Amino acid sequence: MAETKTYREALREAMVHEMERDDNVILMGEDIGVYGGTHLITDGLIDEWGPKRVMDTPISENGFTGAAVGMAMMGMRPIVEMMTWNFSFLAADQIIQHAAKVRYFSGGQVQVPLVIRGPNGGGVQLSAQHTHSLENFYGHFPGLKVVAPVTPNDVKGMMLTAVRDPNPVVFLEAGALYGTKGEVEEGDNAVPFGKARVAREGDDVTLIAYGRQVNLCLRVADALEEEDGVSAEVIDLRSIRPFDEDAIVESVEKTHRAVAVQEQWRWFGVASEVAAIIQDRAFDSLDAPVERVSGAEVPAPYARNLELAAFPSDKQVANAARRVLYMEEK
């Protein structure tokens, strides 16, 4: 059975599902209780679960993240909300220096079953300090798992997996998509990490993305089909670490051409990793160099027109696809 729900509802449903299943699961974050959460993800939960399971914290990311790391080390399973992932820079020491390394330092004796979640990326005019796509940043550090679901079904299924994972999980939500709707499986629909999703099947070119760029790629794939007769496959990576190399290799072995799309800046990004994996493992299948489409190399602008210009556009992705197909750009 599947029901249509918003991304926000699916996310909340997953957390409630785990709170019901396991008393050790608690929620922490700024304004998530009485106020209901800045993005209303946790709206109403404090009434049902009380302030010990749904904890309002001070405006002190490093402090409450550190507290959560400690709780996790002691066997609890905290889900920490970053009001936006931009504020996680303040907690980076706790996330990178402690959460990611305690298990390693302790020779596996102490685990950190911690989930840190919140909206990631831009697109809603929050300007430079509140607009970052951090999947490559956190994906860089061994010891962290990093996921970026884009569909309501995946956000629920991956949250279930995240809570159950004995390691710290950086859970990057598509902040601009909390209101989007989609079919969500009832009950336990846990989605494994490290498995990409073929969002659309095609034969001529593979578009690889994650987060809200997946939706962009799906639009572009439809346009390419209509305008150019090109059959594009769209792969939603959804799990950045662990990474599903096989899925992209398999697809490129079929299509022989690939475009990697990311909202973040081009340098040292996930798309570069995708391109490297393809040239490494599917070299003899390639008909063209792998194209990357990325954000402009500037801090995110506030003005709507500039913000749109700073992020990958339908046109940029479609033309990248045409280039790898050796077709005329439009």
Place this chain on the structure above:
Amino acid sequence: MPEVFMPKMGDAMEEGTLLKWLVSEGDDISEGDPLAEIETDKASMEIEAEDSGTLAQIIAQEGDDIPIGGAIAFIQGEGEEVPESDSGGEEAEAEEGGEDEAQAQTATQTEAGSDAEGDEEEGEEQPSGGQADGRANGRFRASPIVKRLAAENDLDLSKVDGSGPQGRIVERDVRAAMERGDAQANGQEEAEAPEAKSAEEPQEAPQVGLQPARLPEPVEGPDTQLVEPTRMQRVIGERMTEAKQHIPHFYATVEIRMDAAMALRKQLNEQLEEEGVKLSVNDFVMKACAVALRGYPNLNAIQTTQGFELHEKVNMAMAVALDAGLITPVIRDITSKGLATISRESKDLAVRARDGDLQPDEYQGGTITVSNMGMFGIESFTAIVNPPQAAIIAVSSIQKRPSYDENGEVVPASMMKLTLSADHRIANGRDGALYMSEVRRVLENPVLLMV
């Protein structure tokens, strides 16, 4: 020791012939690299380097016989010197070797120069130094998948135009070329620029594994005659070599009693004499082979870039011998034609084939071939499948034999053997066996040719 010696490769061995250098002077050599091919009276094998360094000097030339332990080359390790200054004797030897080399080089070049056709053999015999320029000229851009497709399908990329940036050959170019069939490394497109291509071929499709046998130099005595293969002979040679090597042939022979067919032929020829029609045995055989194909579509098939294409209509190719070679003109949709029409067409095609008057569309597009050597009294033979077709039928002569009738009496019978050669990738033995017995049934009951 940095010198490379002729090794002892067998108890009875006294000397070895240096067949071919696999490296050139100045090459960097690692321990274990193959250096040269050596032949003894028993076997040929490669000599491997026992030291690393630079191949400073080649002492033995290709074709030289070297006693066991004789130096053939010198590998210069770091800080080592070529033993030129060691002793006068060695120095002189080394110089002599150098002259030999120079002479050999000149000789090769002269030969190549006088030989206008300058073809594959020359290219292979050339020392690798001579290829460097051609390699540089022959470079072109191609995407990785194109290079893979070229290797897998034996394509010559120099025949493909690239539509990508800076002329890069991309997948669509090579797919289109494969569809047109004009990128085969050993294709029929010889006419374009044979010289340029033959120089490039060894580079584009380096011989892996199978090496051609070493050919002797011509004797050129008073009782010998040196003949250049004609273009047609060369094409036939290449295509038949390719077919025989790449098509897994299987064979099925039937012996057919031809008395009924001969009787019918006689009767028809009497009736048709006034019209100037004279049916041949081969007309009957071709029609029978075509009619019998009805239930065996995978013997009337063409190997294409995308699998086997089964054909409903039978376009019968018939092998016609020429003075120097052969050609296979095609009788189209032969099952729809009567024996008289087939007879007329086959005679016309054969005459014009011998006169060299055939148009390309008259010898292309065959779906199966019949090759008849019956007129030469051949008892039986097997033919090589004519690619891209799947089958060929070898027709032998009709011979009078004693045979038993239903009462066990010995009676004379006219017997003929037909041998099918078929491509095992397309058809299996059972298809071949059933098909051949159907051919026999039709020819032994020749009224079936009329329906």
